[in-house]
Every structure is written in structure tokens, then in C-alpha cells.
Amino acid sequence: MSYEVIGITVLWVFLYGYLIVASVDFGAGFFSYYTKRTNKNHIIHDIIQRYLSPVWEVTNVFLVFFFIGIVGFFPQTAFYYGSALLIPGSVAIILIAIRGSYYAFATYGAKESRFFTFLYGATGLLIPASLTTVLTISEGGYISYEDGHVQLLYGELFGSLYSWGVVILAIVSVLFISASFLTYYASRAQDKGALELLRKYALIWSFPSIIMGVIVFFLLGGRNPEHFSNMVDLWWMFAISFLAFAAATYLIWKRRNYGTAFMMVMLQYFAAFFGYGVSHFPYLLYPYLTIYDGFTNETMAIALISAFIGGLLMLIPSLYFLMKLFLFDADYVQGKK
Amino acid sequence: MFEYDPVLYSRLLTSLTLGFHAIFATLGVGIPLMIAIAEWMGIKRNDPHYTLMARRWARGFVVIVAVGVVTGTAIGLQLSLLWPNFMQAAGHTIGLPMFMEVFAFFFEAIFLGIYLYTWDRFKSKMKHFLLIIPIVIGATASAFFITTVNSFMNVPQGFEIIDGAIRDVSPLAAMFNPATPTKISHVIITCYLTAAFVLGAIAAFNLLKGRNHVYHKKALHLTMVSAAIFAIGTAVIGDFSGKYLHEYQPEKLAAAEWHFETESEAPLILGGILTEDNEVRYALEIPYALSILAGNTPDTVVTGLNDFPEELHPPLWVHYMFDLMVFIGMYLAAISALFVFMNWMKKWNAFRRPVLWAIFAGGPLAIVAIEAGWIFAEVGRQPWIINGVMTVAEGATASPHVDIMLYVFILLYAVLGATCIAVLRRMFKSNPAEHELEERGIAHTKEQNVN
Structure with missing residues (x-):
């Protein structure tokens, strides 16, 4: 393998890691807010807090890792994407800043506040929407490059069906990934009430996520035929993704093996994400x-x-230690520690 | 109105983000060490007061670190958004430590999550103490790596430019350039010093408010002893930094000191104002001191600004930033040493109100010194973004709308800063140390000697 391929593979793996851990976090924020509105918050509040509190910072680092890593391996991306993304990038920074700090303020600092929860829920959906801009413009046609100047074509971006398709795909995926993970976490915690509610959310968001996946797949055909035909050549990866989705949804539906179900969700996104990337x-x-x-x-x-x-x-043993203490430790998950 | 200039606005926005981030980053690097010291004392002396101190500091720390994380994420992205050309060049040459900084931070974040939620989970207190060590190492390593990038911007090396392209890159040579040793040690030790003083200021504030529990006295004593040690370290490293500047960035030293003519027996100039024809008025001059700072002897020849073409002169107001930083540094050293000395003389009372006030003032002043130091470091490098290689104007984005982003970020940081302060105040007000001491049944442990 050439260094270029190693470099992009490393970065893509980290971006995938971010996709999973951040989706869990983003979705949890939304569910937390939504249940507060519908007075069901007491059911899932503990589960969400117990999972999120020790890991929220780690989530953020995955993203930083990606965008610092890409400048290290591919310095020219700084020039193209950096110049084009001033506004979408700044919007993402602001949302991330609000989310991270207000989470800490609410969790460590003060009483629960409705406003903090709202910010946490809203940013959870807006951040993935703003971050997808990067993937969208990578398809080409959204920026102009003239006499050394890169510009983002906002009309093109906001007027494109593909771009909105990706945004919706990102949001429903966040909710699906998050609900299926939290279902698993609730089952580990043997928290019946939370399990029922979260299982319902997982099932609600399962079909929208796969339908949007299919829609975006075909929208890309109109946007970038070259990329689309490459994707069709890799049809089997998307087939794996679909099968994994079917298995996950089936298991959750049948109330069985929530752990395996979440692994299947991870596989679903792994296959689709790498199919897209490759x-x-x-x-x-x-x-x-x-x-x-x-x-x-x-x-x-x-x-x-x-x-x-x-x-x-250095990281893998540390991450393992973290997960062992907070994810796989039944007493902690059940709130006995 | 001003004409829109993306370079100017990029500079303003970057200094805004960095200026805001620096406060949280500095405390974020320094406080873990103070927590570690307190927790260690708690175990060694079997004194629950110190353990509680570590716990309470850790609780405040996590809020600070949250803002540090998000503003760090902001500056990480903004570097690419505002300085795409600079980042392209930096990616080729100094990308390694930037990348490693993320790992260091990753490491810290993982253990911070564990540390915060495992206070009562292990049977042995020592095990929990061990968890703070990776946090201290991660925090300090982050500072180390990111400061090597800044050092590189001051003394770029480890690459060749051939036909406009960067070649023969040596990432390690770029990282370990001549600016690295003094810059890193200066940044790290002043982080520790600032953290000690900010925590000391809180203890002093509590004592001034008439909360006379020995807990606060222990906190003050612990922080001031640490601060005195760090302040001495800062002074020693400051001396080396002067010699480094003399050797590698004489124009920066000359600008800091308003030193125009190359000469030996150069005086150190404190304060003053500059007339239009570059004459220094109303300043305090310490004879020979600049020569001694630069080369240990009065006959060291110190290069003056007149030896450099005028377009390469940094703005001369950096002199005030330099003086401010040095003055505050000396103040912190003096006041912490005074406290430690007074406390050591058994018959003296170190907890007098004037002393407490002076320590209390040291907290905010330390932050001012950090800001002044960074402003001096960055503006003193003007007009270069990478010294001698790329100017700030060449590095900046040409995008429109940087001005709007500047206003939006001013708003963001104002809101974040205000909420952060409000949250921290509420956190410690609603749960004062006295209350927690009572709750944990350690309010009336025997009055130990504070030493």
C-alpha cells in the first residue's frame, strides 16, 4: 500500500469512529430534549447521563483528529476546503462550542435547565447537518476556482437536492444509530422503561435511515456520474450494508440480542461509509x-x-480501560456505582 | 468606513479566539498538576482536607477544560479556515507535532473522564491518584507539542524551499528548533504558575470574606509554595529566553526593548513613551541590564532595530506587552515568596489582609500576564507568520465575510465566558467548602500545622 492510501485509510477510519460515537451523543441530546417536552424524560434521563458524562470529550477528539490529520497528510486540503468552508466551518465551530460547553455547564455546574437541554438537543441535529457540507462539496460542482481563488457557490449548495438529501440522511442516521445504541445500553442496565421507549425510537428511525440512504445513492447519480458508477461497481458493499440493516432491525423488533443488533448497525454504516469512501x-x-x-x-x-x-x-489500552469501567461494567451501567 | 481587508479581519478573529482560548488552555495545563499535588498531600498526610481540595478543584477544572476543548476545536478549525496558505505550508513541515498534540489531548480526555467518575470506586486511594498522572502528562504534552509549532513559526527550520516548493523536510528538526527549549519551558512553567495563583487567589478571597476554616489556609499555603517555586523557575527560564532572542530573533528583542542602535552596555528600558523620531522619554533605564540579559556581560553587543529594514520592524507597542508580562511575573514571584517567608517565620502572621489582597490580585494579574506574553510573542513576530518565509498577508484567506464571522465569534465568546463565570460561581456558592467539610464529617479534624 502506498503512503497516500495508508494516510487516507487512517483518516477515514477515524471519521467512521466519529460518525458512530458522535451520532450516539448527538441523538442522545435530541432524545433527551424531546422526552423533556413530552414529559418522559425521567424514563431515559439516567441512562443517557450515565453513558454520556464520562465520554463526551472523547467524542470531540475524534473530529479534531480528523481535521488536523487531514491537513498533516494532505496539506492542500487546507487550501481548498479551508478557503471554501469559512462560513459552514464557522457555523459548525459555533454549534460545537455551544454544545460542548453547555453540556458541561449543565452536567457539572448547575441545576438542569430547560434552555441548556434545548441547546443540547438542537445542536445535536444541526452539527451533523453542517458537517455534511464537507462531504457534499467534495462531489464537485459546489465550488469555483479562478485565478487562485476558491469560492463556495452558496446558490448551488442550497439549491441542490443532493445536498439536502445528505443533510436528511445524516440526521435520520444520527437518530437511528443513537437509539439502537441506547437500546442496547438500557438493556445492559436492565432498565425496562428506558428500553421500551428507546427500542421504539430505534424502530421509528430505522426505515427512514435506509430509505434516505437509497435516495441519496440515486441522487448522487445525477450529481457525479463518475463517482456513482464507481459506487455501482462496489454494489456488494452496499448489499452488505443493507443486510446488516435488516438483521439489526429484525433483532430489535424481536427484542433479542440488542448488543448484536448494535454491532449490525455499526456494520451497516461501516460498509456504506467505506463503500462511499473507496x-x-x-x-x-x-x-x-x-x-x-x-x-x-x-x-x-x-x-x-x-x-x-x-x-x-497508547490509546487503545486507555480506551479499553474507559469502556471497561463505564460500558462493560454491569454495576456501573445499572447505576450501582 | 474601513475597506474590507480579509487579512486584518483574519488577524483579529485569530487573536480573539486565541486570546480567549489561552485563558482556558493555560489553566487547563496548570490545574491538573495542582490537583495532583493536593491529592498526593491528602494521601501522604492522611489529611482529608487536601483530598477535598483536589475534588473541588477537579470539579471546577472540568468546566474550564470544557471551554478549553471547544475553543481549542475552534482554533484548530479556524487555522485552516482563516490561514489556508499557512496551513498548507505548515502541513508539509510542522504537521507532526500538531498531529501528536491531538493524541496527547485524546489521552488526557480519556483519563479525565475516568478520573472524575471514579473518586469512590477503588478501594485504594493510591489507585485513583494514579489516574491523574496521565491527565497531567497529557495536558503538559499538549502544551509541549503545540508550542513546538509556535517555536517553528519563530525559527523555521527542517526544510528547503526549492523553486517555490518545500523539499527535504525533516519533521524532527522542524519540531526541535532553537526556539523550542526556551519557549516550551516558558509556556509550561507559566501555565503552572498561573494555575497556582488563580487557585491561590480563590483561597485568599475566601479568607478575606472571613471564612477562616483551616481548609482555606491549607489551600493558600499549598498554592503559594508551589507558585513561589514556579515563579523562580519562570525567572530563570526568562533569562534564557532573553539570550535565545538575542541570538535568533534580535529584532524581536530590540522591539521589546526599544533598542535602536547596535551597541554594547545597552540599558534595559522600563515603561516610557516613544517620540515621533524614536526617542525614548520618561522611561526607567537600568544601565547595562539589556546587555547582561542578552549575554551575561555588560559588554555584550546587542543588535538594534536600525540594523533591520523598516518594513520588517515589529510594531513598537509590543514593548508595553513585554514590560507588563515581566512586571507581573516579578510581582507574582515577590508576593508568593513573601507569603512563604512570613509563614515560615513562626511568629509572623502570613494571613494578614494586605497579603491576602495582594495574593488575590495575583490571580487576575497572572491571566493578564499570559495574555500580554502571547500578544508580545505573536505581534513581535510581525510581519511574518513563519519567520522569514511567509508573511501574515501571504498566509491569510481571501474569503469574503471574515468580518461577519468576527462579530459572530465576539458574541459567542462573550456568551460562553459569561455563562462559564456564572456557572462556576453558582457551583461553588451553592456548595461552599465549609458545607462540604461538614457533610463529609471532616470539618473539625484536629488543627494541624499548616506547614
Whole structure:
């Protein structure tokens, strides 16, 4: 494998990690707010707090890792995406800033406040919507590049069906991933009430997520035929994704093996996300930038990959420790610790 | 009205974000060490007061760190959004420590999550103490890595530019450049110093309010002893920093000191104003001191600003930032040493109101010094973003609307800052130390000697 491929694979894996952990977090925020409105918050409040409190910061780091990593491996992305994304990027920063700090304020600082919960719920849906802009513009046609100046074409972005399709896909996916994880967490906690409610949410959001997936798949055909035909060549990955979805939904429906069901959801998104990524290859930004012309020098690549391996050797045991204490420790999950 | 200039607005927005982030980042690096010291004392002396101190500091710390995290995320993204050309060059040359900084932070975040929620989970207190160590290491390592990037911007090395393209990159040489040793040690130790003083100021405030529980006295003593040690370290490193500047960035030192003519026996200039023809008025001059700072002897020749073309002069008002930083640094050293000394003389009462007031003032002043120091470091590098390689104007975005973003972010930070202060106040007001001491049944443990 070339350094370019290793680099993009590492980054894509981290982005996938972010997709999963952040979706759980974002969805939890929304459910927390929604149940507060419908006076069902007492049912799921504890479950959500117990899971989120120790991990929220870790979630954020996945994202930072991705955007610092991509500038390290592919410095030219800073030029193209950095120039184009001033406003969408700033919007995302603001939402993330509000979400992170108000979560901490509410959890550690003060009494629960309706307003804080609202911010936490609303940003949970808006952040994925704003972040998807990056994936959307990577398809090409949303930016202009003239005499060294990159500009985002807002009319094109806001007027495009594809772009809105991706936004909706992101939001329903967040809710589905989150509900299926929290269902599993509630079942571990043996919290019947929470389990029932969250299972219902998981089932509600399961079909919209797959339907939007299919819609976006075909919308892309109109947007970027080259990428679309690459995706069709990789049809089997999307087939795996669909089968995993079917298995997950079946298990949740049958009230069985919630753990396996969540693994299936992860597989569903893994296959679709990598199918999308691999078929996007080698472009980082259609049609301006591929992973080959945007790549850093070889010495830096080796240094980054070594640092990455060293970092993983440190992180994996620590993450395992974290999960062991808060995710797999039945007493903690059940609130006995 | 002003003509829209993306470079100007990018600078303003970056300094806004960094200025705001610096407060939280500094405390975020420094406080874990103070927590570790307190928890360690609690175990070693078997004194629950120190353990409670660690607990309460950790509770405040997590709120600070949350704002630090989100503003850190903001600056990380803004660097690419506002300085795309700079980041492109930086990615090629100094991308390694930026990448490693994320790992260090990742490490810290994981253990912080564990630390906060496991106070009573392990049988042995020592086990819980061990969890703070990765947090201290992660926090300090973050500061280390990110400061190497700043060092690189001051003394770029580890690459060649051939036909406009960056070649022969050596990431380690870029990281470990001549600016690295002094810059890193200065940043890290002043983080510790600031954290000690801010926590000390809180203890002093409580004592001033008439809350005379020995808990607050212990907190004050612990923070002031630490602060005195860090302040001495700061002074020593400051001396090395002067020598570093003399050697590698003489124009920065000269701008800081309003030193125009290259000469030996150069005086150190404190305060003063500059006339239109660059004459220094009303300043306090310490003879030979600049030469001694630069090279340990009065006959060291210190390069003056007149040796540099005028378009490469940094703005001369950085002199005030430099003086402010140095003055506050000396004040912190003096006041912490005074407290420790007075407390050591058994017959003296170190907890007199004037002393407490002086310590209380040291908290906010330490933050001012941090800001002044960073402003001096950044503005003193003007007009360069990467010294001698890329100017600030070349590094900036050409996007429209940076001005609107500036206003939006001013609003954001104002709201975040205000809520953060409100939340911290409410947190500690609704649950004062006395209340918690009572609750935990440790309010009336034997009056121990505070030493």
C-alpha cells in the first residue's frame, strides 16, 4: 500500500469512529430534549447521563483528529476546503462550542435547565447537518476556482437536492444509530422503561435511515456520474450494508440480542461509509484534488504514520480501560456505582 | 468606513479566539498538576482536607477544560479556515507535532473522564491518584507539542524551499528548533504558575470574606509554595529566553526593548513613551541590564532595530506587552515568596489582609500576564507568520465575510465566558467548602500545622 492510501485509510477510519460515537451523543441530546417536552424524560434521563458524562470529550477528539490529520497528510486540503468552508466551518465551530460547553455547564455546574437541554438537543441535529457540507462539496460542482481563488457557490449548495438529501440522511442516521445504541445500553442496565421507549425510537428511525440512504445513492447519480458508477461497481458493499440493516432491525423488533443488533448497525454504516469512501477514491475534491497531488512529502508521511502507530498503542489500552469501567461494567451501567 | 481587508479581519478573529482560548488552555495545563499535588498531600498526610481540595478543584477544572476543548476545536478549525496558505505550508513541515498534540489531548480526555467518575470506586486511594498522572502528562504534552509549532513559526527550520516548493523536510528538526527549549519551558512553567495563583487567589478571597476554616489556609499555603517555586523557575527560564532572542530573533528583542542602535552596555528600558523620531522619554533605564540579559556581560553587543529594514520592524507597542508580562511575573514571584517567608517565620502572621489582597490580585494579574506574553510573542513576530518565509498577508484567506464571522465569534465568546463565570460561581456558592467539610464529617479534624 502506498503512503497516500495508508494516510487516507487512517483518516477515514477515524471519521467512521466519529460518525458512530458522535451520532450516539448527538441523538442522545435530541432524545433527551424531546422526552423533556413530552414529559418522559425521567424514563431515559439516567441512562443517557450515565453513558454520556464520562465520554463526551472523547467524542470531540475524534473530529479534531480528523481535521488536523487531514491537513498533516494532505496539506492542500487546507487550501481548498479551508478557503471554501469559512462560513459552514464557522457555523459548525459555533454549534460545537455551544454544545460542548453547555453540556458541561449543565452536567457539572448547575441545576438542569430547560434552555441548556434545548441547546443540547438542537445542536445535536444541526452539527451533523453542517458537517455534511464537507462531504457534499467534495462531489464537485459546489465550488469555483479562478485565478487562485476558491469560492463556495452558496446558490448551488442550497439549491441542490443532493445536498439536502445528505443533510436528511445524516440526521435520520444520527437518530437511528443513537437509539439502537441506547437500546442496547438500557438493556445492559436492565432498565425496562428506558428500553421500551428507546427500542421504539430505534424502530421509528430505522426505515427512514435506509430509505434516505437509497435516495441519496440515486441522487448522487445525477450529481457525479463518475463517482456513482464507481459506487455501482462496489454494489456488494452496499448489499452488505443493507443486510446488516435488516438483521439489526429484525433483532430489535424481536427484542433479542440488542448488543448484536448494535454491532449490525455499526456494520451497516461501516460498509456504506467505506463503500462511499473507496468509490470516491482517488479524489479528495472532484475534480481538483486527488490524494496523490495533495499529499505531503514522504518523510512527513512516515513520521505521521509512526506517530499514529505510537499513539494507537497508547490509546487503545486507555480506551479499553474507559469502556471497561463505564460500558462493560454491569454495576456501573445499572447505576450501582 | 474601513475597506474590507480579509487579512486584518483574519488577524483579529485569530487573536480573539486565541486570546480567549489561552485563558482556558493555560489553566487547563496548570490545574491538573495542582490537583495532583493536593491529592498526593491528602494521601501522604492522611489529611482529608487536601483530598477535598483536589475534588473541588477537579470539579471546577472540568468546566474550564470544557471551554478549553471547544475553543481549542475552534482554533484548530479556524487555522485552516482563516490561514489556508499557512496551513498548507505548515502541513508539509510542522504537521507532526500538531498531529501528536491531538493524541496527547485524546489521552488526557480519556483519563479525565475516568478520573472524575471514579473518586469512590477503588478501594485504594493510591489507585485513583494514579489516574491523574496521565491527565497531567497529557495536558503538559499538549502544551509541549503545540508550542513546538509556535517555536517553528519563530525559527523555521527542517526544510528547503526549492523553486517555490518545500523539499527535504525533516519533521524532527522542524519540531526541535532553537526556539523550542526556551519557549516550551516558558509556556509550561507559566501555565503552572498561573494555575497556582488563580487557585491561590480563590483561597485568599475566601479568607478575606472571613471564612477562616483551616481548609482555606491549607489551600493558600499549598498554592503559594508551589507558585513561589514556579515563579523562580519562570525567572530563570526568562533569562534564557532573553539570550535565545538575542541570538535568533534580535529584532524581536530590540522591539521589546526599544533598542535602536547596535551597541554594547545597552540599558534595559522600563515603561516610557516613544517620540515621533524614536526617542525614548520618561522611561526607567537600568544601565547595562539589556546587555547582561542578552549575554551575561555588560559588554555584550546587542543588535538594534536600525540594523533591520523598516518594513520588517515589529510594531513598537509590543514593548508595553513585554514590560507588563515581566512586571507581573516579578510581582507574582515577590508576593508568593513573601507569603512563604512570613509563614515560615513562626511568629509572623502570613494571613494578614494586605497579603491576602495582594495574593488575590495575583490571580487576575497572572491571566493578564499570559495574555500580554502571547500578544508580545505573536505581534513581535510581525510581519511574518513563519519567520522569514511567509508573511501574515501571504498566509491569510481571501474569503469574503471574515468580518461577519468576527462579530459572530465576539458574541459567542462573550456568551460562553459569561455563562462559564456564572456557572462556576453558582457551583461553588451553592456548595461552599465549609458545607462540604461538614457533610463529609471532616470539618473539625484536629488543627494541624499548616506547614
